[in-house]
Amino acid sequence: MFTCVAIFLAVALAWVPAPAQIVDLCGSTAMSAGGCLVTCPEGDGYRLSDIGATIQVTVVYQGEPVPNIPATDFWLIECDPVDELILCGGSQSASADGPTDAAGQTTISGTIAAGGCAESLALIVQGVLIYDPSTNCETILCLPIKARSPDLNLDLVVNLSDLALFAVPFSSGVYDACADFNCDQKVGLQDLSTFAFHYGPPGHSCFP
Numbered sequence: 643m644f645t646c647v648a649i650f651l652a653v654a655l656a657w658v659p660a661p662a663q664i665v666d667l668c669g670s671t672a673m674s675a676g677g678c679l680v681t682c683p684e685g686d687g688y689r690l691s692d693i694g695a696t697i698q699v700t701v702v703y704q705g706e707p708v709p710n711i712p713a714t715d716f717w718l719i720e721c722d723p724v725d726e727l728i729l730c731g732g733s734q735s736a737s738a739d740g741p742t743d744a745a746g747q748t749t750i751s752g753t754i755a756a757g758g759c760a761e762s763l764a765l766i767v768q769g770v771l772i773y774d775p776s777t778n779c780e781t782i783l784c785l786p787i788k789a790r791s792p793d794l795n796l797d798l799v800v801n802l803s804d805l806a807l808f809a810v811p812f813s814s815g816v817y818d819a820c821a822d823f824n825c826d827q828k829v830g831l832q833d834l835s836t837f838a839f840h841y842g843p844p845g846h847s848c849f850p
């Protein structure tokens with residue numbers, strides 16, 4: 643009888659699912675040299691590596707590195723809530739290059755499939771927003787990466803509505819940072835060229 647109970651318990655315990663990985667919001671870190679990143683809902687904007695802004699990430703839990711976090715469990719969002727960056731749904735919108743290694747480290751060097759505009763980016767790992775260790779985690783960790791999408795009205799397609807929004811700063815000279823796709827503090831011909839590429843036709847959108 644005892645043996646049966648012992649076997650039952652052993653089997654039952656073996657079936658207990660592994661606990662979900664847990665990530666420290668304070669202690670985990672991310673670094674990037676920063677830059678000006680064109681994002682497009684179609685995913686054919688710049689890669690972070692193209693602009694020298696590859697993000698180096700270290701994930702820890704209670705001081706210990708967390709290995710094997712899947713690449714798709716990494717996510718980038720706008721850092722300042724006054725900005726708005728809309729990611730296409732799905733795991734390919736902003737992912738790491740691979741799972742975290744034994745040191746809890748990975749990189750993010752790809753593109754972001756998104757509309758909108760942000761002055762800096764924040765990192766989410768497995769649903770946990772990462773905070774800045776240099777402020778004792780009193781503030782969100784903001785990476786100095788400016789995101790600029792030709793989808794200016796945040797509906798995840800680049801079309802006539804966006805052209806109308808782009809035309810205002812382009813023709814009037816009234817500066818609009820979100821239409822300044824190369825972040826050179828003016829909305830000019832280079833920005834028009836970037837816009838035209840994603841405008842199509844057909845206008846770029848999520849998941850073509």
Ligand SMILES: [Ca+2]
Pocket residue numbers: 792793794795796797798799800801803804
């Ligand atoms: Ca749009």
Ligand SMILES: [Ca+2]
Pocket residue numbers: 821822823824825826827828829830832833
């Ligand atoms: Ca510009």
